[in-house]
Amino acid sequence: MAKAPVLTPRADDFPRWYQDLITKAELAENGPVRGTMVIRPYGYGLWERMQQELDARIKAAGARNAYFPLFIPQSYLTREAEHVEGFAPELAVVTHGGGKKLEEPVVVRPTSETIVNEYFAKWVQSYRDLPLLINQWANVVRWEMRPRVFLRTTEFLWQEGHTAHATYEDARDYAARIHERVYADLMVNVLGIDVLLGRKTRAERFAGAVNTLTLEAMMGDGKALQMGTSHELGQNFARAFNTRYLSRDGGQELVWQTSWGASTRMVGGLIMSHGDDSGLRVPPRLAPVQAVVLAIKGDEAVLAKVREIGDRLAAAGVRVEVDDRTDTPFGRRAVDWELKGVPVRVEVGPRDLESGTVMLARRIPGGKQPVAADALAALLPAVLEEDQALLLRQSRERRESRTADVATVGEAVEAASAGGWARIPWSDLGEAGEARLAEHAVTVRCLVAEDGSVPEADDAPGNVAVVARSY
Amino acid sequence: MAKAPVLTPRADDFPRWYQDLITKAELAENGPVRGTMVIRPYGYGLWERMQQELDARIKAAGARNAYFPLFIPQSYLTREAEHVEGFAPELAVVTHGGGKKLEEPVVVRPTSETIVNEYFAKWVQSYRDLPLLINQWANVVRWEMRPRVFLRTTEFLWQEGHTAHATYEDARDYAARIHERVYADLMVNVLGIDVLLGRKTRAERFAGAVNTLTLEAMMGDGKALQMGTSHELGQNFARAFNTRYLSRDGGQELVWQTSWGASTRMVGGLIMSHGDDSGLRVPPRLAPVQAVVLAIKGDEAVLAKVREIGDRLAAAGVRVEVDDRTDTPFGRRAVDWELKGVPVRVEVGPRDLESGTVMLARRIPGGKQPVAADALAALLPAVLEEDQALLLRQSRERRESRTADVATVGEAVEAASAGGWARIPWSDLGEAGEARLAEHAVTVRCLVAEDGSVPEADDAPGNVAVVARSY
Numbered sequence: 020m021a022k023a024p025v026l027t028p029r030a031d032d033f034p035r036w037y038q039d040l041i042t043k044a045e046l047a048e049n050g051p052v053r054g055t056m057v058i059r060p061y062g063y064g065l066w067e068r069m070q071q072e073l074d075a076r077i078k079a080a081g082a083r084n085a086y087f088p089l090f091i092p093q094s095y096l097t098r099e100a101e102h103v104e105g106f107a108p109e110l111a112v113v114t115h116g117g118g119k120k121l122e123e124p125v126v127v128r129p130t131s132e133t134i135v136n137e138y139f140a141k142w143v144q145s146y147r148d149l150p151l152l153i154n155q156w157a158n159v160v161r162w163e164m165r166p167r168v169f170l171r172t173t174e175f176l177w178q179e180g181h182t183a184h185a186t187y188e189d190a191r192d193y194a195a196r197i198h199e200r201v202y203a204d205l206m207v208n209v210l211g212i213d214v215l216l217g218r219k220t221r222a223e224r225f226a227g228a229v230n231t232l233t234l235e236a237m238m239g240d241g242k243a244l245q246m247g248t249s250h251e252l253g254q255n256f257a258r259a260f261n262t263r264y265l266s267r268d269g270g271q272e273l274v275w276q277t278s279w280g281a282s283t284r285m286v287g288g289l290i291m292s293h294g295d296d297s298g299l300r301v302p303p304r305l306a307p308v309q310a311v312v313l314a315i316k317g318d319e320a321v322l323a324k325v326r327e328i329g330d331r332l333a334a335a336g337v338r339v340e341v342d343d344r345t346d347t348p349f350g351r352r353a354v355d356w357e358l359k360g361v362p363v364r365v366e367v368g369p370r371d372l373e374s375g376t377v378m379l380a381r382r383i384p385g386g387k388q389p390v391a392a393d394a395l396a397a398l399l400p401a402v403l404e405e406d407q408a409l410l411l412r413q414s415r416e417r418r419e420s421r422t423a424d425v426a427t428v429g430e431a432v433e434a435a436s437a438g439g440w441a442r443i444p445w446s447d448l449g450e451a452g453e454a455r456l457a458e459h460a461v462t463v464r465c466l467v468a469e470d471g472s473v474p475e476a477d478d479a480p481g482n483v484a485v486v487a488r489s490y
Numbered sequence: 491m492a493k494a495p496v497l498t499p500r501a502d503d504f505p506r507w508y509q510d511l512i513t514k515a516e517l518a519e520n521g522p523v524r525g526t527m528v529i530r531p532y533g534y535g536l537w538e539r540m541q542q543e544l545d546a547r548i549k550a551a552g553a554r555n556a557y558f559p560l561f562i563p564q565s566y567l568t569r570e571a572e573h574v575e576g577f578a579p580e581l582a583v584v585t586h587g588g589g590k591k592l593e594e595p596v597v598v599r600p601t602s603e604t605i606v607n608e609y610f611a612k613w614v615q616s617y618r619d620l621p622l623l624i625n626q627w628a629n630v631v632r633w634e635m636r637p638r639v640f641l642r643t644t645e646f647l648w649q650e651g652h653t654a655h656a657t658y659e660d661a662r663d664y665a666a667r668i669h670e671r672v673y674a675d676l677m678v679n680v681l682g683i684d685v686l687l688g689r690k691t692r693a694e695r696f697a698g699a700v701n702t703l704t705l706e707a708m709m710g711d712g713k714a715l716q717m718g719t720s721h722e723l724g725q726n727f728a729r730a731f732n733t734r735y736l737s738r739d740g741g742q743e744l745v746w747q748t749s750w751g752a753s754t755r756m757v758g759g760l761i762m763s764h765g766d767d768s769g770l771r772v773p774p775r776l777a778p779v780q781a782v783v784l785a786i787k788g789d790e791a792v793l794a795k796v797r798e799i800g801d802r803l804a805a806a807g808v809r810v811e812v813d814d815r816t817d818t819p820f821g822r823r824a825v826d827w828e829l830k831g832v833p834v835r836v837e838v839g840p841r842d843l844e845s846g847t848v849m850l851a852r853r854i855p856g857g858k859q860p861v862a863a864d865a866l867a868a869l870l871p872a873v874l875e876e877d878q879a880l881l882l883r884q885s886r887e888r889r890e891s892r893t894a895d896v897a898t899v900g901e902a903v904e905a906a907s908a909g910g911w912a913r914i915p916w917s918d919l920g921e922a923g924e925a926r927l928a929e930h931a932v933t934v935r936c937l938v939a940e941d942g943s944v945p946e947a948d949d950a951p952g953n954v955a956v957v958a959r960s961y
Contacts (some may be wrong), residue, residue, distance in 0.1 A: 048609065048612075050558070050559035050561070050605075051559070051562070051566070051605065051608060052559060052562070052563060052596050055558065055559035056559065057556070057557070057558050057609055058556055058557040059556055060554035060556045060624065061896060063554075063555050063556045063557055064554070064555070066557075067555060083531035083534075083535070084530070084531065084535070084538060085529055085530055085531045085534045086528070086529040086534055086537075087521070087528050088519070088521035088522070088523060088526035088528065088645055088804065089526070089528055089598075089631070090520050090523040090582075090631075090645065091522070091523075091643050092523060095522070107589070108588060110586075110587075110588075110589075111561075111584050111586070111587045111588075112584065112585065112586040113582050113583065113584050113585075113598065114583065114585045115581075115582070115583040115585065116581075116582045116583070116633040116644075117579060117580060117581070117582075117633030117634075118578070118579050118581075118633075125523050126582065127560075131955075134521075134522065136536050137522060138519065138528055141519075146816070147815075147817065153531065157629075158560055158628075158629065160560070160561075162587040162588030162589075163588075164588065166831040173561075173587075174559055174560050174561065176557065195925065235559070277791075297603055337616070343617075347618070348616065358795075363941065373731050377670050384592055398711065418811065481894070
């Protein structure tokens with residue numbers, strides 16, 4: 020008789036597999052208020068590593084962290100017309116504070132462009148103050164009708180960057196820099212997720228932006244997930260908040276702005292990109308735990324050995340954890356580490372002590388082999404890099420093999436419904452075709468140029484629309 | 491004619507000096523919603539360094555980070571009677587979400603004991619799951635009637651630890667461990683702030699705790715600031731949320747709990763501990779910028795030299811910034827770095843290039859002296875450690891010289907009103923005396939044992955009450 024699977028197989032029911040994995044790997048749970056989530060320590064550990072890697076890249080791009088209030092006066096939201104139209108349906112509103120009804124209700128920030136601009140307008144005086152490059156790590160709230168843990172939650176954690184520049188070109192280049200050197204670099208080189216870099220159509224742009232750059236990834240079921248966005252805001256918010264600077268030639272000019280964000284949604288993307296029927300597979304460069312050293316049995320010699328190996332791996336720079344909880348059966352612990360997707364398991368039992376070997380189990384390619392205990396520390400860095408590369412390759416191969424070139428809206432819907440992406444010339448599709456796709460819950464994920472680069476404009480000749488179902 | 495002071499002198503008006511400093515050093519501003527604050531990059535940099543140092547200590551104490559939702563159902567708050575009584579007057583309430591009135595209003599977390607316990611009750615099954623040691627970094631909201639930036643704000647940032655243990659002793663020891671090895675170690679050895687470790691009286695305890703351990707620091711004006719607290723919660727929340735575990739002998743037992751927090755209030759404490767009439771003085775171990783290398787003039791050789799020195803100091807492990815903004819007058823930039831309290835300024839002008847020296851200005855002891863440029867990298871680490879020690883010594887000397895032993899409530903009020911602390915035997919003061927002090931806005935900051943240690947109980951023989959005005 021076959022073992023009962025730990026998770027609902029992906030092929031049977033992908034959404035249920037996703038939910039099973041999140042629960043069993045102890046990543047998160049639903050919160051008591053609809054759409055909120057509790058991020059458990061192992062899930063938060065993934066987010067913390069994303070934060071560290073992202074924060075370093077944001078700082079390297081010259082931005083500095085700051086913090087703006089959670090509560091925004093309702094009146095701020097209404098100053099930029101498209102912005103309020105986009106966010107009004109999703110707002111949480113505080114009407115009472117300190118036991119009294121508030122004179123003006125305040126909204127819980129859904130994003131911070133408005134309140135940031137209120138202060139940018141004070142801080143920016145002259146061209147010497149530009150560019151002003153700010154980032155904040157924060158929670159935001161957008162009331163969700165169809166919540167799903169990590170992917171779409173009423174409250175989520177993110178970073179949001181906000182910048183002001185003297186010229187259109189400088190703002191455009193900075194938005195592109197974040198898109199490529201911060202987000203794409205993180206996603207490809209740390210998360211091991213192949214992402215398509217493109218430009219959103221007018222219909223899919225951020226509310227208040229003149230251009231939205233996006234990173235789209237193909238999940239295990241062929242749907243798309245937007246992993247992060249970087250917006251050119253033009254002078255829309257500057258106009259609404261009168262954010263002006265004294266130019267070198269003495270005029271008062273409106274600033275040009277960008278904003279950009281990536282969130283805990285990336286954890287969901289990680290799961291759906293790399294997970295398999297045994298659980299998560301965490302890319303080694305990201306993994307909070309790269310290797311776990313397991314004691315198979317609780318005798319003293321084994322326990323001493325796992326601790327010794329743990330120390331040696333830690334000294335070699337491996338993020339390692341020792342699992343000596345031998346009052347829980349070994350098999351159950353092994354399954355648990357598989358669920359959690361720790362790249363490497365080093366299993367040590369009494370017989371290994373005699374032979375001077377350990378069992379090396381690799382989660383990402385799969386398989387087990389005995390390895391000389393003394394060779395482990397020298398071996399692991401290369402093993403981990405190999406596994407990192409494999410995940411990215413698998414992610415890329417999935418996208419390439421499941422993307423079809425099509426010529427009509429009908430073919431595009433068919434490809435998307437079969438669990439893939441379709442490429443169709445934007446000149447053939449257009450906004451009318453985009454509206455027809457929407458009737459089938461298919462959207463244009465992004466526009467890319469003929470050569471695969473990010474187009475300068477929606478209607479640049481040769482633009483291709485990449486369309487798919489999405490999360 | 492004397493120069494106009496940069497800040498209101500402390501001796502003239504301490505609260506105004508504090509506000510001046512925060513504004514002019516660009517640490518923070520008031521937010522648009524009353525009581526909220528915008529933390530500017532330099533202020534946030536101080537907080538980020540506190541976070542890094544605190545997070546490392548929390549992890550060393552075995553706790554792992556997680557995240558619980560911002561929104562708590564109103565009904566949760568009411569389950570622990572003292573807790574709701576303490577927090578109800580300060581709550582912000584969300585009544586509308588996604589354009590609709592909510593069925594049950596939700597509160598914005600003022601602290602997370604209730605929602606944490608809802609999940610602890612699920613996660614804790616047996617003694618094997620204990621201790622459960624969780625920390626979260628989050629924003630919390632407590633509606634403030636008399637807000638003051640960093641010290642008392644409607645929204646603030648903090649960490650809150652929440653733990654569950656199998657025994658009373660284990661919980662008590664863990665609360666003490668956080669008190670001493672996490673908080674006191676941070677405050678004394680990184681922030682350079684002398685803190686008194688003690689126990690709160692019943693009147694001053696956290697709402698729902700059976701014991702609150704506190705760290706109290708004396709500010710520049712002789713008032714006290716509570717810098718952090720670590721609570722023993724007993725079984726109060728466990729009872730309210732039915733958080734039980736299967737004991738080794740098969741019984742169902744309530745867990746014993748702790749919670750502990752430190753917040754952006756520490757930034758206020760840092761300012762009021764170390765600031766002087768020229769601005770902030772940041773302890774080097776904390777400082778996001780330990781040394782700034784300033785170009786006095788903008789000629790090429792000087793600019794090349796400041797960059798070279800900057801690189802050499804960075805390579806020597808100094809957190810360094812290069813100030814080559816020579817389109818702003820040197821004097822104004824020097825005053826600005828003084829306001830910001832960067833420990834060391836290295837000033838480089840054309841004449842220094844000839845002599846091979848630079849001017850070394852030390853913010854903490856004050857004074858300037860020429861130093862051979864080549865000797866700087868080797869010299870600075872010792873200079874910074876000397877300055878670190880000086881700040882702690884000054885903080886300690888202030889507390890010692892301004893604390894008086896008194897015998898009566900009248901004398902205690904007099905000492906506190908004169909800008910100092912008073913020590914009075916708790917057996918002489920008692921709860922009746924404590925109530926009389928309160929009429930004069932004087933509170934018992936904490937109880938300490940005769941030998942200076944933290945008492946085991948409120949009424950332990952020899953307990954001394956330390957009383958003061960406070961923030």
